[in-house]
Amino acid sequence: MSGPIRHIVMWRLRGETPEERSAARLKVKTLFEGLKGRIDGLTHIEVGMDVSAVDYACDVVLLSEFTDQAALSAYADHPEHLRVREALGDLRIGRFQVDYPIKETGA
Numbered sequence: 001m002s003g004p005i006r007h008i009v010m011w012r013l014r015g016e017t018p019e020e021r022s023a024a025r026l027k028v029k030t031l032f033e034g035l036k037g038r039i040d041g042l043t044h045i046e047v048g049m050d051v052s053a054v055d056y057a058c059d060v061v062l063l064s065e066f067t068d069q070a071a072l073s074a075y076a077d078h079p080e081h082l083r084v085r086e087a088l089g090d091l092r093i094g095r096f097q098v099d100y101p102i103k104e105t106g107a
Contacts (some may be wrong), residue, residue, distance in 0.1 A: 004043070005066050005104040007075075010058035011093035013041040019103065028060045038080045041071025065094050065102065072099065077107060099106045 015021035025107065029047040036045055044065040050057045058092040075081055 003104065005072050006100055006102050007062075007064045007066060007072055008098045009062045010062050010072055011062075011092045013059040014091050014093050025059050027091065028062075028088060031087055032062055035080055035084065039078050040082045041067045042075060043067060058094070085097055097100055 006070070013021060013024040013028065015024045026049070029049055032045060032047050035042065042064060046063045048061045048063070050059050050061075059086075066075065
């Protein structure tokens with residue numbers, strides 16, 4: 001597969017109280033947004049925190065885009081990404097992922 005690829009990950013986070021869950025959401029957002037400009041091939045990164053409060057919702061969503069599949073594969077083992085994963089530890093209790101090619105628009 002060549003061309004740009006979108007990588008979306010959603011997490012459910014640990015936290016006994018609404019305050020703990022809110023702090024966990026903010027930590028995930030801050031750490032992942034800190035990757036902007038630090039990883040070759042990562043062209044876009046956005047982190048959203050759930051505001052729906054429905055019981056089946058995930059807490060945080062990461063939407064990122066890469067130049068191609070090779071860049072996404074390299075991201076998985078990139079030291080900056082591994083640093084974020086380590087900093088989050090066992091904060092994440094559920095993880096869902098979708099990767100798909102981004103269709104070029106125009107012509």
